[in-house]
Amino acid sequence: MKVTIDNHEAQYLAHDIEAINEWWKKSTSQIYNQKRLIYCLEIDGVKMYTGYESVIVNNYNNIDKIEIMTKGYEESICETLQEMGLYLKVFIPRSLIIADYFFGEVSEEAWGEFSKFIDGLNWIISSLEFIQTISDPCNDAVELVLRKLEPVVANLEQSIRNGDHVDVADLIKYELIPIIEPLQQICGIQQGD
Known part of the structure; x- marks a missing residue:
């Protein structure tokens, strides 16, 4: 699974819920520490503004790409x-x-x-x-x-x-x-x- 944040530094994760969860916790922590917010996620080309975490958990075996898009506080x-x-x-x-x-x-x-x-x-x-x-x-x-x-x-x-x-x-x-x-x-x- 290819994962990116704001089109930077693509990473590739195994279709393993624990690996995805670790990446998610680390990534969201970095986002919030940079005073940014998650604006939306694009999961296999579909933009989602809410409910994306449950979609990932329920479909992680079938997801090819996750793109997190963020916005700064201002x-x-x-x-x-x-x-x-x-x-x-x-x-x-x-x-x-x-x-x-x-x-x-x-x-x-x-x-x-x-x-x-x-x-x-x-x-x-x-x-x-x-x-x-x-x-x-x-x-x-x-x-x-x-x-x-x-x-x-x-x-x-x-x-x-x-x-x-x-x-x-x-x-x-x-x-x-x-x-x-x-x-x-x-x-x-x-x-x-």
């Missing part, structure tokens, strides 16, 4: 901020529409949209936590947004449990969005872009 942060900026351009206006649904009778369709809103909010929070984890030193602006979001998200969850739809709308429109809007500047997106 590159990962920049890419995440760029993706978030693009996402916020859609998320913010859509969130205001979703908030308006909760000022009246909430339809099944509105609940479906709200579910997508929650998924999007979770992605934003996860992305901010990822940036915070790999930032050195910590990003103060990101940390502040995360700190402000925590109680608002908790209040939103409580309002949903209590069935207080007006409070859900108010929290989204008047607390959550004002916290999230400044992220556009952090992401390099100007108002009106």
Whole structure:
């Protein structure tokens, strides 16, 4: 089996799980020590962004080539901020529409949209936590947004449990969005872009 990291120094391993495991531990340790992250693996020409470890374990006898592709911390942060900026351009206006649904009778369709809103909010929070984890030193602006979001998200969850739809709308429109809007500047997106 041919194995490489970022197209450098190919090694050849026997189709032996222990040899592969040793190579994997050594390689990933080197990657992380260099302040890099695994971006994806290409296993026999198929790119995988998640679940690649189980694919290797379950198919090591049949794999001919593994290529690990990495990204540095700064590159990962920049890419995440760029993706978030693009996402916020859609998320913010859509969130205001979703908030308006909760000022009246909430339809099944509105609940479906709200579910997508929650998924999007979770992605934003996860992305901010990822940036915070790999930032050195910590990003103060990101940390502040995360700190402000925590109680608002908790209040939103409580309002949903209590069935207080007006409070859900108010929290989204008047607390959550004002916290999230400044992220556009952090992401390099100007108002009106």
